[in-house]
Amino acid sequence: MTTTKTNPGLVLVRYGELAIKGKNRFEFENALRRNIHKAANEIAPCTVTKTRGRMVVRPERRMERVARRLQEVFGIASVSPAYAAERKIESIAAIAAEELARALEAFPNPDPIRFRVSTRRADKRFPMTSQEMNVAVAESLGPAIEERLVIDLKNPELQLGIELREEAAYIFATRLPGPGGLPVGTLGRGICLLSGGIDSPVAAWMMMKRGCRVIYVSFHSAPFIGDSSKRKIEQLVRSLSRFQPKSRLYSVPFTDIQMAIRDHAPESYRTVLYRRQMQKIAARIARREKAGCLITGESLGQVASQTMENLTCIGAATSTPVMQPLIGFDKQETIDLAQKIGTFELSIIPEPDCCTVFMPSRPIIRGKLEECEAAEEGYGLPELIDNALANADRIDID
Amino acid sequence: MSVTENKDGGSVVYLDNAATTPIVAKVRDKMLPWLGADWGNPSSRHSLGVKSRAAIDRARDQVARALAAKPERVIFTSGGTEANNLAVLGAARARKKFGTHLLVGPAEHPAVRDPALALFDEGFQVEVGELGPDGAFDLDAFLSAVRKDTVLVALMLASNEHGAIYPVSKVAAGVRRIAPNAHIHTDAVQALGKLDVDIVELGVDSVSISAHKIHGPKGTGALVLARDLPLRPLVFGGGQEGAIRSGTENVAGIVGFGEAVEMADQTLEGTNAQLSKLKQRLADGLAEIGGMRVLNPGGSNPSLGSIAAVLVSGPPAEVYLHHLEERGVLVSVGSACQAHKNEASPALLALGLSAEEARKVLRFSFSRESTDSEVDRALTVLRELAGELGAL
Known part of the structure; x- marks a missing residue:
């Protein structure tokens, strides 16, 4: 319901077993992509693009519902409703702050929330290391951190994820488990x-x-x-x-x-x-x-x-x-x-x-x-x- | 579509869509077979009955899909009122062993508020939330009324009187932390088709909806549950609807409801933008006329584009209503369900209006069939009336 037209959000899809299927990998990925496309479009018009080791689903609306629907698509390890940012620290920090504000709505009581930032640098050419990115983003959240959050690297209740990829940075606060398995149609x-x-x-x-x-x-x-x-x-x-x-x-x-x-x-x-x-x-x-x-x-x-x-x-x-x-x-x-x-x-x-x-x-x-x-x-x-x-x-x- | 003929044969502009909406042709066409050759009782074991049962299955799927719910958790009722009564009475009675405290929203429809108040006789304590001084919903104040032994919280998703949208998902998240045994209900009768009513994202236990507000037939609605939750039936008998709501199903109505929900769901995005433009057009027009204005239902809180509560000057709104009707524009005062009650609406008083001002509120409400030219026509008539009645 908080989805806006200007930045409608996307769903980042991770797949597990598939990634190790060797020469058949393309066949598996294509089948997964077809199945994702069909399931996601039941909820809202969507495009599905493949990036290295991930699928990115862009629904016109209802990002959350699309993410939940994809939890039923075999071959998927997990999904995250996410927002894309330009690969610059300022853009990433701005989107991260927005995503954090949304995530905090699920914690209406004033108790401090155990929190961490977890960066995954799929594109190793990015000038900052994952650790540097974690620190930079956490610092940029400044005031929010002081009021509501305590950093807890080991046992966080709320984890802000950042994936740095070639085409964009993706920022998310939830990770919903998929059903695992293999894409329907790939094994007869x-x-x-x-x-x-x-x-x-x-x-x-x-x-x-x-x-x-x-x-x-x-x-x-x-x-x-x-x-x-x-x-x-x-x-x-x-x-x-x-x-x-x-x-x-x-x-x-x-x-x-x-x-x-x-x-x-x-x-x-x-x-x-x-x-x-x-x-x-x-x-x-x-x-x-x-x-x-x-x-x-x-x-x-x-x-x-x-x-x-x-x-x-x-x-x-x-x-x-x-x-x-x-x-x-x-x-x-x-x-x-x-x-x-x-x-x-x-x-x-x-x-x-x-x-x-x-x-x-x-x-x-x-x-x-x-x-x-x-x-x-x-x-x-x-x-x-x-x-x-x-x-x-x-x-x-x- | 909303242009019909009045008794003199002139066209009528219908801007009372929060009261009810015309059935669209596609919905009516889907219903007709069930009023004709396919008249079987869905509980019959022969093929005529099974055919009716399958039609209800389909409608159940349509309703479930729109609300992101499970089909087996859709309980068809005789309408929004019964759905709301079932949620309030059914959930509170089923949870009495956990506590007796009930909390209902500050501007609930009587179909929620009154059954809650009636539970007083059964030993429940009923608390009605209050709005802030500017009519805005105060999340912290509302949550502070929730107790550990609260067993029911009901907060409407959007107001039938002025369209205010209430932060149901935030309230639900807050209530869960304080009152683990509370059933959280939202009345989405007005919101359906205008907002994305997603039972999972809302985080509530039940949602009530109605067909005739979204171009479906009257006499059909549903209470949709998030999961298998305890609910005491209000109507006992043959065990239909999972024994929660006995009575032979209104097959034609349910089929039409399913179709109407699916259509509303598919047009959701377009409808929202379109309705907000109509409301803005009315507000801008009234600002030009002067002496009348669209009420802001509370601070910076959002509101539905489909409903505009207009404060007029001079005589009570009822006088305007009849003058508007005479010139071919149909609207309502306050809410239609309360029009026959001779008391000021609590929801309007909560906006800081005096009892006298509350009687000067006209409600204009739009549907996806409403047009700019209909709003313009209403504005033209209002301009005339401002001159004739405004100074009375």
């Missing part, structure tokens, strides 16, 4: 099987975090289950779309397959067989979308279908690799992450999912692959899978 694509529960959205998030673009598949069992289950899935995808520039959801009708399995396969194998058909369908979509893997939210031993044997039966349904980023998570760890990324409250809305249709009363605990394969023969499952794919809806969420 995956197809995430989304059930509507707590786990699969977290699995999708973890894969996005490591640079994978996620495409979602969900299965529905109309008329056994109504439209509100579909709506819940769409809401989950929309919520997760904050983390990648565009999301696509395939909604696949699954009732015919479930009924065929109910009528022809041993009851105890139903759940395992459902999941095998889901993976076959997802693998077909993976081929269509040029995706390299499937992603599921499975955690070893969490439910009956997630024993080692059953996971093996399910995984063997296709030759496409299945990534299970939550495999070693306890339920509570997954819940904590779901809360952090904002999908938990949506996930716990009570809507039945298709796995609850015709549930076996005593599911098999240690399924055998040969029995799965035998139980899939002779009642036209491949045709039913073709049909399901032909009737799938594709929903693009921007």
